[in-house]
Amino acid sequence: MWTYIKWGIRLTVLAVVLAFLHYTLPQRDIVRITGTYNRLTEVGANSIFYASPDSGTTTTTVDRRDIRFIEAVFPDGDVMVYRNEDTGWIWPPYFKYDSSNLQAEAKNLESPKETPQWVAVTHYGWRMPIFSIYPNAVKVRAVEGPDVRLIPWVSIIVLGMLGLALLMLRRMWLQFRERMIDPAVDDLNNTLDAVDARADAARDKARGFWGRMFGRKP
Template sequence: MAIKLFVRKSIKIYFLIISLLIHLFLFAAANYLFPHYEITQITGVEVKRVDKDGPITKANPADGPTRDVYYIYTQKAGEDKPMVYRNEDTRWGFPFYFKFDSADLQAKASAFVNDGKTVQVKYYGWRLVMFDEYRNMTSMKEVSPEATPSWPVMSYIFYALFLLSFFLSVQFIRGWFDSEKK
């Protein structure tokens, strides 16, 4: 009897852990894929020719189809740490931002470099230095230096839905295992 109870409790904990891991993955996916906003100043722009292995250099010659990737350098007022954004079209692919205007956005960013104005940047993704991963900028607009960034409302909605889903899954698992105790 004690072994059967131990096995049931272990299976219940296993399902709770699996549910937690699935919901953590969903939270991370929502955080990566949905837009975020930041108030910053554009400090520079750059274009690099890349292939599937990264930027083309003497050490990494082109060995397949190549494309131009735009980079936009920013810095928040009063901070020393710069932030680099990738400015690449998503086209019809995932995530579905249907962004086709990276060259226009790059020209706009270049104009902001010369003016030194404050902008609100809309982006998705994470900046992971270790993996050479950049946030992808989807749009920008001029704002006053005192402006506060827009709120990522869709992210908040999905976080709330995932939290509700996690709560319901925990209740379901607990009810499933606790209802058969006797």
């Protein structure tokens, strides 16, 4: 039973870490931009998926913001809507302060279906219509076509550094356990063994004493 619980905890932690990385690391979509607009949006229970109020355009005590949006279409016809908010110096660390310029660039890259201009939109986050959650666009640039191959260098470097850090932490933990924990456990086991041996000797001695006391013939 305990084995299942441990594996359940490990899988849960792994799922949380993977979801965090998938949300935070930059992703790139090849799309055709069809429109850009601003909309007054009231941020409520889903505020965790929006920029901090200090980085947005909140003007009242109610978190109501004038958020920029970018509409796009994938090569297969599926649609996507991106929000365009500054991130400031708060997590995730994209240090984005040029949402106005990005909106102008996206507007300039709009194209009709007949003569498409394909664009690589770099973003982070998820699109969940049921919760009114949008990925945040951080960069747009024109590409040659819908089949262009883009290598996610940033994600590769970040994941590589995380993997290296985990290996170093594991090595440090193994060395710490070998030098500190294992000797302490061995000493504790030796102490317990010695206590057990003394207890067994005392018990045997007591049995011998009472055996001699009650084993004598009158």
